[in-house]
Amino acid sequence: MRGVARQDILLDPMPIFEYECARCGLVSSHVVMGSSRRRERLGCPQCKSARLRRVMSSFAVVESESSRLASFDPSKPRDDSYYRDSRNVGLWAKKRAKQMGVDLGSKFEATVEKARSGKLIKEMT
Numbered sequence: 001m002r003g004v005a006r007q008d009i010l011l012d013p014m015p016i017f018e019y020e021c022a023r024c025g026l027v028s029s030h031v032v033m034g035s036s037r038r039r040e041r042l043g044c045p046q047c048k049s050a051r052l053r054r055v056m057s058s059f060a061v062v063e064s065e066s067s068r069l070a071s072f073d074p075s076k077p078r079d080d081s082y083y084r085d086s087r088n089v090g091l092w093a094k095k096r097a098k099q100m101g102v103d104l105g106s107k108f109e110a111t112v113e114k115a116r117s118g119k120l121i122k123e124m125t
Contacts, residue, residue, distance in 0.1 A: 015031060015032050015033060016029050016030070016031055016032075016057075017029070017054055017057070018054070019042060019052035019053065019054055019055065020053055020055045021044035021047060021049050021052055022049065022051035022052070022053060023044065023047050023049040024046050026045070026046045026047070027055060028044065028046075029057075065087075068087070068091065069091065069094055069095055069098070072091055072092075072095050074092050074095050074096055086117075087116065089112060090108075090112035090115065090116070093108075093112075
């Protein structure tokens with residue numbers, strides 16, 4: 001797979017892989033260059049064991065505000081992780097207003113953004 005060309009420079013993606021140590025269980029990231037035959041032997045940075053197995057790297061899924069709003073059900077209960085995510089501030093009010101056909105206006109949007117960034121709390125204290 002080739003990278004992205006920018007101003008006559010070809011940028012290759014970094015070949016970073018995650019490995020789990022069979023001895024101590026540490027999951028670590030390694031830059032792997034070249035083919036697997038020519039690759040130097042990888043080792044665990046913690047216990048130095050060479051018994052590593054490649055694991056699936058974690059990744060994030062980016063979802064737009066409108067997509068999150070469309071799939072949000074205000075009648076369902078939420079767990080603690082929902083309330084720790086600042087992107088959810090104001091989501092319930094936006095969904096209910098949309099269901100009722102009410103436009104909350106730009107002042108509401110600005111207040112929600114302040115609350116999401118933590119600026120609203122700083123202004124109140």
